[in-house]
Amino acid sequence: MKYQGSCHCGQVKFVAKGELTEALSCNCSICQKKGSLLWFLPSNQVKVSLETPEVLANYTFNKHVINHHFCKNCGIHPYAQGIDAEGNSIFAINVRCIDDIDLDKIKINYFDGRSV
Template sequence: MNYRGSCHCGNVAFEVEGELQEVLACNCSICKRKGSLLWFVPRDALHLLTPENAVRTYTFHRHVIRHQFCPTCGIHPYGEGTDPQGRAMAAINVRCLDDVDLEQIPVTYFDGRAL
């Protein structure tokens, strides 16, 4: 299925292809503050509809996840990194997707604080 999403102001817009079957809620220091619900997809399933220079990047701790955010409205629509097998991945903040009923998606809780 194809989903569209964006930051609040629309300066960062994207499409993502895949089956949205569950999301992850992480309690690490940044996810806890952002309140993100994350859906992990291969990076090539994420297609930006706005120029790449429309986003800014924030990293912390081990600097392995690139948290992408809009410099205008501050919303974090996705992150980028690699999975344990070395494949490029995107972590989509499903709260930024259009027409998704969050109440219908199972949530897995992850103890990112322990990393």
Template sequence: MNYQGSCHCGRVAIEVEGDLQQVMSCNCSMCQRKGALHWFVPRSALTLKTPEDAMSTYTFNKHVIKHHFCPACGIHVYGEGTDPKGNAMAAVNARALENVDLEALQVQKYDGRSK
């Protein structure tokens, strides 16, 4: 299925192709504060619909995940990193996607605080 998403003001917009059934809720210092529900997809399944320079990027801790957000409204849209096998991945914030019933999704809890 094809999903459209964006930050609140629309400055950062994405399109994602995939089967959205499960998301991850992480309790690390960053994720707990932003409240994102991460949907992991291959990076190739995500298309940025707005210019790349429209967003800001934040890294912390080991600096291996690029957290992309809108510098105008502050909404986190997605992050980028690699899976354990080295494949490029995107962690899409399901809360930033249109027409998604968040209550219908399976939420896997991840203890990022302990990592």
């Protein structure tokens, strides 16, 4: 399956390939404030297209190992990028930014990121 998504204004777009059946709801300091639902997948299954390279901003905190990307124009966070425990480059897609997604069809797993 291919899933298309974007920020609110459409200047940051992505296509993610894979089977989306579950998403992660995390209560860590940033996920709780963003309200994002995350889908993790290898970076080679995600293609990003930007209206201009300058539109994409990056926010990091704590250990600065996760790049929380967001659109400078509309402020929406469509995805984050990082390295997993095995050293692989991965994306965390914000499932809420996928076009026409029916969130009721996706199993939500709750993760206590605040206690990690």
